[in-house]
Amino acid sequence: MKVLFLLGFLFFPMTVHGVRMSRCAFARRIRDLGLNGYRRISLANWVCLARWESNFNTTATNYNAWDRSTDYGIFQINSRYWCDDDKTPHATNGCGVRCSQLLEDNLVKAVECAKQIVRQQGIRAWVGWKNHCDGHRLSRYLHGCRL
Numbered sequence: 001m002k003v004l005f006l007l008g009f010l011f012f013p014m015t016v017h018g019v020r021m022s023r024c025a026f027a028r029r030i031r032d033l034g035l036n037g038y039r040r041i042s043l044a045n046w047v048c049l050a051r052w053e054s055n056f057n058t059t060a061t062n063y064n065a066w067d068r069s070t071d072y073g074i075f076q077i078n079s080r081y082w083c084d085d086d087k088t089p090h091a092t093n094g095c096g097v098r099c100s101q102l103l104e105d106n107l108v109k110a111v112e113c114a115k116q117i118v119r120q121q122g123i124r125a126w127v128g129w130k131n132h133c134d135g136h137r138l139s140r141y142l143h144g145c146r147l
Helices: 021-030 042-055 100-104 107-119 127-132
Strands: 002-005 010-013 061-064 069-070
Touching: 021 042, 042 127, 069 100, 100 107
Parallel strands: none
Antiparallel strands: 002 010, 061 069
């Protein structure tokens, strides 16, 4: 997708990257980044979480009007507590990152921040996980992935 940015009187085209990863590509990537078994959380739990939070979209965002925060990236990490987007009032930036870094296709910052969240709050911090993954059989999220 091409986006035009106005700088002075000139327009500069800039390519904006973003992917909707396949379930198996996501599972392989987060395994390689150390999430499998992190804090005893299985890979299937992480894949289920990302399915229900962002549908594996690295550039997903969701604005929360009730507190004027935004959820960012494949894990839908919230700007009120975990990242800085320069617009969320009373934000704390617990992961010490710019929210835009949580939208990067390589997932490095998103995974680091997800680990921080789990260290402090556990996987129950994600509503998508509580509503769709907790207590469910999750083997289908890794089925056919050849991990």
